[in-house]
Amino acid sequence: MTTPIAWLEAVEVDYPRGPALGPFDFELAPGEITALVGPSGCGKSTALRLLAGLEAPTRGRVERASGRGETAVVFQAPTLMPWASALDNVALPLELAGTPRPAARARAAAALARVKLAGIDLAKPAQLSGGMAMRVSLARALVTDPRLLLLDEPFAALDEITRRALAEDVHQLWLQSQLAIVFVTHNVEEAVYMASRVVVMTSGPGRAAGGAMIDAPLPRPPGFRTTAHFRQAAEKVSADLAKAMDVGAMEAT
C-alpha cells in the first residue's frame, strides 16, 4: 500500500450549533478519485475543508503529504474575481506565491488551454457561460500543478450536458497528471461515473455509512453509464444513502 496523500484520523468538528462531523476516518491514495455522497448537512463539505487545511478539526488528526500550492479547491460556484480577466483569475495562485507576472500569465494561458478554453484569456467572468466559468475555476486549481484536487459540488449549478462534459474533462485531466481527487456531490450517478471509490456519509453528525468501490478503469466511456457494473454500484450507493438518510432523520428527532 502506498503512503496516502491525505488522511483524516478520527476527526470531529463541532460548530456552535452542535457537532457537525465525526468521528470520521478517511484516507486518500495518490491518484485516487473519491466521491463523498450524502444528504445536506452530513459534513461532506466540512471534511473537504479539513483536507484543504481551510479548517481545523475540534478533535482528531489531519495529515497531508502535500504542501501549499499542492492542494487545490474548486468551489460550488466558479468563485472568480469579477473584475479580473480569465487569465488574471487563473494566474492568481501563482502570483500570490510570488511568481513574476509574465511567467504566471504564461502558465495560466497553458492551464486555460488544458481545460479547452484557449483564446478567452481577456474575457471577464460576466462574459462567460456557467460551464466556461467553471472551467476557468478548474484551470485556476490546476495552474499550480497540485497533487490533490478538492471539488465541492463543482457541477451542482450546471445543466446535465455541461455536467457530463465537465466530468469527462476532469477524467482527462486526471489521466494527464494523476492527481488525487476528492469531490463532494449530491448526485449518485455522477459519483459512480467519476470515482474509483464512493463514500456515503450520514448526517447528525457526519459519519461514513457505506459506499462502494468502482473498479472499472478510468477514464470511462459515456457508455459506462449503461453497464451492469455501473447499475449495481449505483444501486448499492443509493441503498446506503437511503439508510444514511433514515439514520440522519432518526437522530434529528
Place this chain on the structure above:
Amino acid sequence: MNRALSLLAPFVLIAILLAVWEIVCRALAVPLFLLPPPSAIAVATAQNAPLLMSSAWNTLSMAVLAWIAASLFACGLALLVGTHSLIEDAVRPLAVVIQVTPIVAIAPLVNIWAGLDHPQRGVVGLAAVVAFFPIFSGALTGLKGADPDLERLFDLYGATRLQRLFRLRLPAAVPFVLEGHKVAAGLAVVGAVVAEFVAGSGGAQGLAWRILEASNRLQTAKMFAALLVLAAMGVALYTLLQTAERVILRRWRGR
C-alpha cells in the same frame, strides 16, 4: 417608436401640468405672492439668471468641495477600520450617531466652529458631515463584502495581508464605493442648502440664501426660480454621476 414615446411622456405630463397651473392662476386671479403662474416664474428666472447662476455655482462648488473632503476622509477611515475589526467596533457606533443626528440640529454648532465670519466653511463642513456616512458605509461594506469562498481561496494560497487588500478587498469594494459616492453627492447638496439656511446671513451667497431672501421679500416667483435652478442642478449632478458609475462598472466587470 415606443421608446420615443416613453422618453416623451414625462415632458408631455409636465407641459399639461404647467398649462393647468397657468390657466387656474389666471382664471381665479391668484395673488402673485401666493402662487405665481409659470409664465411669471419664467420671467423671474430670465431676469435673475446671472445672479441665480453665480449663486448656483456657489452652492455647487461648496457641495463638491464637501463631497471630495468627505470622500477622502470616509475612504481613509474605512480602509483603516476595514483591516482592524477592533477599530471597527469602536468607530461604527460613532458613525451611526453622526448619521442619525438631524443635520439641521448640528448646523448652528458647525457654524460657530467655522467662525461666523466664514459661513462658507460652515457650509462645506456641514455638507461634508452629511456626505460622509454613505461613502464610509459603502466602502466598509465593500471591503468586508468579498465573496467568502474567494477569501478562502486567498487563505488556501497563503496570501499576505497586503495581497488580500490589493488583490481582493479593494477591487471587490469598487461597486459599493461608487454607489456611496453617488448617494453622497446628492446629500452634499442637501447639506449645503441646509447649512446656508441655518447660517441665515448673506455670507454664503448660495441658492438657499436666494430663496430666503426672496421669501423675506415675498418675491414668490423668484423663490420658484431659485428652486428650479436647484432642482436642475440636482438632476445634472445625479445624471453625471449615474453615467460615471455605469461607465466605470462596465469596465470593472467587462460588460
